[in-house]
Amino acid sequence: MNIVQGTATRRKAPTGSRHTGDRASASRAAMSLADQLSRLGIAVVKGVRAFAIVFLVLPLVVAAHQALLPTVAFELLPKNGFTLRWFGVLFREEFLSAVGVSLFIAAVATTISLAGGTLAALALARSSFRGHEFVNMILLSPMMIPPVVKGLSFTLYFAIIGLRPGLASLLLAHIVITLPYVIRVVYPCFYGLDRALEEASRNLGATNFQTFWRITFPLIRPGVFAGAIFSFIMSIDDVGVSIFLITPDTTNVSVLLLTWANSVADNTLAAVSVTLVAVTLIASTVVERWVGFDSILGGIRR
Amino acid sequence: MIRAAWHSRFSYGVLLLPALLITVGVFLCSLAPTFAFSFYTFVPPASMQPTFTLHNYAAFTHPVYLGYIVVTARISVISTVVAMILGYPLAYAIARAKSARTRRALLFVVTTMFFVHTIVRAYAWVAVLGRNGPLSTLLEAMGVGPLRLLSNEFAVTVGTIHWLLPFAIMTLIGPIQSVDPALEDASRNLGATELKTFTSVTLPLTFPGIAAASLVSLTLGFGMFVTPMILGGGLVTMLAKFIYEETVFSNNYPLGSAATVILLALATTVSVVVSRFFEARTKVR
Numbered sequence: 001m002n003i004v005q006g007t008a009t010r011r012k013a014p015t016g017s018r019h020t021g022d023r024a025s026a027s028r029a030a031m032s033l034a035d036q037l038s039r040l041g042i043a044v045v046k047g048v049r050a051f052a053i054v055f056l057v058l059p060l061v062v063a064a065h066q067a068l069l070p071t072v073a074f075e076l077l078p079k080n081g082f083t084l085r086w087f088g089v090l091f092r093e094e095f096l097s098a099v100g101v102s103l104f105i106a107a108v109a110t111t112i113s114l115a116g117g118t119l120a121a122l123a124l125a126r127s128s129f130r131g132h133e134f135v136n137m138i139l140l141s142p143m144m145i146p147p148v149v150k151g152l153s154f155t156l157y158f159a160i161i162g163l164r165p166g167l168a169s170l171l172l173a174h175i176v177i178t179l180p181y182v183i184r185v186v187y188p189c190f191y192g193l194d195r196a197l198e199e200a201s202r203n204l205g206a207t208n209f210q211t212f213w214r215i216t217f218p219l220i221r222p223g224v225f226a227g228a229i230f231s232f233i234m235s236i237d238d239v240g241v242s243i244f245l246i247t248p249d250t251t252n253v254s255v256l257l258l259t260w261a262n263s264v265a266d267n268t269l270a271a272v273s274v275t276l277v278a279v280t281l282i283a284s285t286v287v288e289r290w291v292g293f294d295s296i297l298g299g300i301r302r
Numbered sequence: 303m304i305r306a307a308w309h310s311r312f313s314y315g316v317l318l319l320p321a322l323l324i325t326v327g328v329f330l331c332s333l334a335p336t337f338a339f340s341f342y343t344f345v346p347p348a349s350m351q352p353t354f355t356l357h358n359y360a361a362f363t364h365p366v367y368l369g370y371i372v373v374t375a376r377i378s379v380i381s382t383v384v385a386m387i388l389g390y391p392l393a394y395a396i397a398r399a400k401s402a403r404t405r406r407a408l409l410f411v412v413t414t415m416f417f418v419h420t421i422v423r424a425y426a427w428v429a430v431l432g433r434n435g436p437l438s439t440l441l442e443a444m445g446v447g448p449l450r451l452l453s454n455e456f457a458v459t460v461g462t463i464h465w466l467l468p469f470a471i472m473t474l475i476g477p478i479q480s481v482d483p484a485l486e487d488a489s490r491n492l493g494a495t496e497l498k499t500f501t502s503v504t505l506p507l508t509f510p511g512i513a514a515a516s517l518v519s520l521t522l523g524f525g526m527f528v529t530p531m532i533l534g535g536g537l538v539t540m541l542a543k544f545i546y547e548e549t550v551f552s553n554n555y556p557l558g559s560a561a562t563v564i565l566l567a568l569a570t571t572v573s574v575v576v577s578r579f580f581e582a583r584t585k586v587r
């Protein structure tokens with residue numbers, strides 16, 4: 001309603017100034033200068049916006065193109081044609097086992113974080129006690145800390161408590177990494193909830209647990225799903241913590257790719273990059289369809 | 303009544319317990335040894351002694367080590383500023399998209415970029431800036447002699463901007479959305495041009511949001527590890543990379559721990575400033 005009225009008035013404004021006579025011509029000249037400046041400003045903003053999109057996406061396109069080239073040398077259309085041979089890396093034992101480790105750690109860490117994080121989010125959203133803010137801050141603190149700080153600290157701490165490097169230590173570290181993201185994403189879901197529904201369930205004789213499982217959980221399921229995706233991706237994405245904790249048997253994709261980036265000088269990494277981008281595109285599409293990006297935005301804002 | 307309150311408080315405590323146990327028992331406790339070891343004495347080649355020394359911290363007054371802090375700060379500050387400038391117009395387009403389809407399409411691009419693996423995002427710039435890459439080829443065709451575009455601070459800065467940009471856009475959408483469009487309309491109705499409306503209404507109102515997003519993106523910049531590892535070619539040392547190399551390769555855990563405490567102090571100082579800032583903002587409202 002407001003907006004409609006706004007546009008109507010705006011359209012009237014120039015016709016109004018036409019009647020004001022000679023004195024207005026000077027101010028009209030000034031207005032047109034301001035208008036021109038404004039137009040220039042808008043053009044600059046549009047330019048920056050276009051540049052930002054190109055800047056974001058183009059490097060990935062270049063990497064995708066590179067994955068299809070026979071050598072590292074750039075050729076827009078290679079003389080000997082494009083090739084798929086660099087994609088052979090995807091079936092290499094070393095790569096597959098690293099993928100296995102990454103997926104396993106991400107899946108288990110996400111499951112545990114999801115359980116612990118959803119409960120904590122519920123408690124935080126429903127309670128108010130002295131130190132509420134403080135508990136909230138403590139729970140979210142791991143994501144404010146640079147990954148390498150966590151990585152080194154976990155190495156030293158795990159050595160002291162006698163936890164050897166291996167799957168268990170990697171898993172524990174990844175639970176710490178993913179937990180705050182789950183809390184952050186799931187937390188806002190409890191606010192949009194109609195508590196009368198829970199009340200009704202209890203009045204009809206359901207226990208607290210039944211109420212949570214049959215009423216509350218289905219209502220927050222999109223948020224929990226978004227939290228799971230977020231947590232999974234953050235676990236796969238981690239390099240700074242994992243690099244301190246891996247052993248030759250538990251090398252994950254991140255650490256393997258970092259090693260390759262510093263040692264392999266062919267198009268192998270480009271091929272892996274294209275594949276990972278394709279997987280990410282699928283994940284994004286699924287999230288878009290199922291929950292929409294707005295619940296994801298909550299997790300990114302810190 | 304009192305018993306009911308006690309009961310609910312107790313059950314909330316139980317719900318919080320697993321998460322608190324992990325965060326406190328694993329994460330917060332893990333910081334203690336790092337802090338302690340930063341005061342230990344390094345015994346070459348690979349051990350340390352529990353004798354108190356400030357030597358590990360004093361090392362950072364040496365120009366070479368101080369340089370690492372300066373490079374880290376410089377790259378994060380420049381990247382943050384550029385990411386905010388590049389990100390704002392896109393965030394604005396998303397927040398004020400006229401059609402739901404435009405909004406969804408732009409959000410899709412930005413979110414996907416946010417989720418693409420960090421190593422892939424850094425490697426993409428190796429492909430672009432590499433010696434045989436498209437940019438070098440183009441520049442040479444234009445007669446601009448062979449330039450080294452990779453393995454320098456420029457490459458690391460560009461990679462950091464690229465890494466921070468999706469994050470910057472997504473954090474800016476919220477503050478821009480929360481500006482009441484009626485205020486912008488009022489400004490236009492009073493005869494202000496689009497530019498004037500933006501510079502004297504929208505921008506000032508989103509200023510706290512921009513500042514908060516910048517500070518968080520600064521802390522992310524301080525901790526950058528992958529990007530300098532891949533794009534710096536061993537020539538650009540940021541603090542996180544220094545910590546990794548000093549401990550895992552040189553076994554100098556005391557010095558690495560001291561660097562960690564310094565990095566942690568930098569990051570937490572900025573975080574505390576952020577939360578204070580948010581408090582101040584909510585109080586004003």
